[in-house]
Amino acid sequence: MKIIVIGGSGHIGTYLVPRLVRAGHEVVNISRGKRHAYAEAPEWAQVRQVTADREQEDADGVFGATVAALRPDAVVDLVCFTPESAVDLVERLRGETGHLLHCGSIWRYGSSLRAPIVEGEGTAPFGEYGIQKDRIAQILKEETAGGGLATTSLHPGHIVGPGWHPIGPLGNLDPEVWRTLSSGRTLRIPGIGAEHLNHVHADDVAQGFALAIEHRDAAAGEDFHVVAPTAMNVRGLATAASSWFGQEASLESVSWDEFRAGTTAEHADTSWAHLSRSQVCSIEKARTLLGYAPAYEPDAAILESLRWLIEHDRIDVEHSLVV
Numbered sequence: 001m002k003i004i005v006i007g008g009s010g011h012i013g014t015y016l017v018p019r020l021v022r023a024g025h026e027v028v029n030i031s032r033g034k035r036h037a038y039a040e041a042p043e044w045a046q047v048r049q050v051t052a053d054r055e056q057e058d059a060d061g062v063f064g065a066t067v068a069a070l071r072p073d074a075v076v077d078l079v080c081f082t083p084e085s086a087v088d089l090v091e092r093l094r095g096e097t098g099h100l101l102h103c104g105s106i107w108r109y110g111s112s113l114r115a116p117i118v119e120g121e122g123t124a125p126f127g128e129y130g131i132q133k134d135r136i137a138q139i140l141k142e143e144t145a146g147g148g149l150a151t152t153s154l155h156p157g158h159i160v161g162p163g164w165h166p167i168g169p170l171g172n173l174d175p176e177v178w179r180t181l182s183s184g185r186t187l188r189i190p191g192i193g194a195e196h197l198n199h200v201h202a203d204d205v206a207q208g209f210a211l212a213i214e215h216r217d218a219a220a221g222e223d224f225h226v227v228a229p230t231a232m233n234v235r236g237l238a239t240a241a242s243s244w245f246g247q248e249a250s251l252e253s254v255s256w257d258e259f260r261a262g263t264t265a266e267h268a269d270t271s272w273a274h275l276s277r278s279q280v281c282s283i284e285k286a287r288t289l290l291g292y293a294p295a296y297e298p299d300a301a302i303l304e305s306l307r308w309l310i311e312h313d314r315i316d317v318e319h320s321l322v323v
Contacts, residue, residue: 002026003213004072006054007079008047009037011159012103015206016076018043023210028070030054038163038202058085064092074099074213081129086136094149099216100140101209104155106198106225106281108134115196116282119155119223127273137223144221152212152219156205157198157227157281158274160301162308165315169238171197171274174267175315178306181238182317184247190259193235193251195275200227201296201304211290218289225281228298234275240299244306246322 008017008029014037020027021043033051037044050070057063067075067089075097080086086102093100107130109122125134133155140151158167168177170189180187208226212219232240235251242249260268286292296304303323309315 001073002071004028004030004067004070004075006030006075006077009035010078011038011161011164011202012078012205014038015203016209017047019206019210021046030067038161054079058088064089068092068096072097074101076101076209078103080136082132083135083139086139090143090149098150099213100149100151101212102136102140102151102153104137104153105130105133106155106157106227106279107277108137108155109279111276112278112280115280117279118282119225119285141221141223150216150220153223154208154212154226155223157200159202159205160199160305161202162305165309166302166305167197167199167274169234169241170271172267172270174263178315179317181242181247182245182319184250186250186252187238188252188254188259188262189234189238190254190256190271190275192253193238194233195278196231196233196280197237197274198227198231198279198281199298199301200294201301204228204294204296208286208290208292211292215290222289224286224290225283226286226292227281227283228294228296228301229283230297231280232298237299244303244321244323245317245319
C-alpha cells in the first residue's frame with residue numbers, strides 16, 4: 001500500500017513512518033523539510049521525501065492536488081488545524097484515495113464532567129485549537145456517513161517522547177518544576193492537585209494510526225482516543241517525579257491567584273489550559289475495534305522523555321535520576 005504521511009517528521013511521524021515501512025508499505029513523507037525526525041531509524045532510508053509548505057499551498061488552493069498527484073492508497077494527515085484545510089483535502093481525495101486519517105486532539109472536549117470520557121460524549125470545546133479540532137472530526141465523520149471518502153480521526157492526549165519537553169506535573173512546560181522536584185524543595189500547586197493530565201507516548205499514538213490503517217473497515221467513519229492506559233493527577237505525577245530523584249514530594253496548595261503571582265503568565269496560562277480541562281479519556285473503543293494496546297503508562301513515558309532531556313543537557317536538575 002502507498003501511504004502519504006503529511007507532517008511525518010514530527011512527534012508522531014518519528015515513530016509512525018518507520019512502523020509503516022516495517023509493515024511493508026511504500027511511504028512518502030510530505031513536510032517543509034526544515035527538520036529531521038526526533039529519533040534515527042534505518043527505515044527512513046526507504047522513505048520518499050516531498051517538500052511542501054502546507055500553509056502556503058492551502059492558501060494557494062493547491063495542496064490537495066499535491067497530495068492527490070502522488071496517487072496514495074491512504075493519507076495520514078498529522079498537521080491539519082482548520083476545517084477549511086480539511087475540507088479542501090477531502091474534496092480533492094474523494095473518489096481517488098481509499099482512506100484519510102486525521103490527527104485530532106482530546107482538546108476537542110472542554111472541561112471534564114465525567115471520567116472517563118467516551119468518544120463524542122465530552123463537553124463542548126473552548127479555545128480556537130479545540131474548537132477547530134472538534135469541527136474537523138465532525139466534518140470527517142459526516143463525510144464518511146454520507147457515502148464519501150473513508151475517514152478516521154484519532155485523538156491523542158499530551159504527546160510525550162524523547163527529544164522534547166513533556167507537559168509536567170503542573171500542566172505546563174516550566175523546566176524549573178523538574179529542578180524543584182529533584183532538589184526536594186516545596187512545589188507550589190494550584191488547588192489540591194486533583195486535576196488529571198492524559199499523556200500518551202508518541203509511539204503509542206503511532207500504533208493507533210498503524211492499526212487504523214490495517215483495520216480500515218473497522219476504522220472508517222470512526223473517531224478514537226489514543227492515550228495512555230491511565231491518567232495521573234497533579235499530585236500523583238509530582239510524587240512519582242520526586243521519587244525518580246530519590247526525593248519525597250513536598251507540595252504546597254495555593255490559590256490560582258497565588259500560583260499566577262509566582263510564575264510567568266505563559267506558564268500560568270498553559271497550566272490553566274491543561275488543568276481546567278482535567279481530562280481522562282477512554283480507550284475502550286480503540287481497544288475493541290482496532291486492538292490498540294498502548295505500551296507506556298504516563299509516568300514511564302514522561303520519565304523516558306525527562307531522562308533524554310537530562311542526558312542531552314536540555315534541563316538542569318540538582319540531583320541525578322536514581323531510576
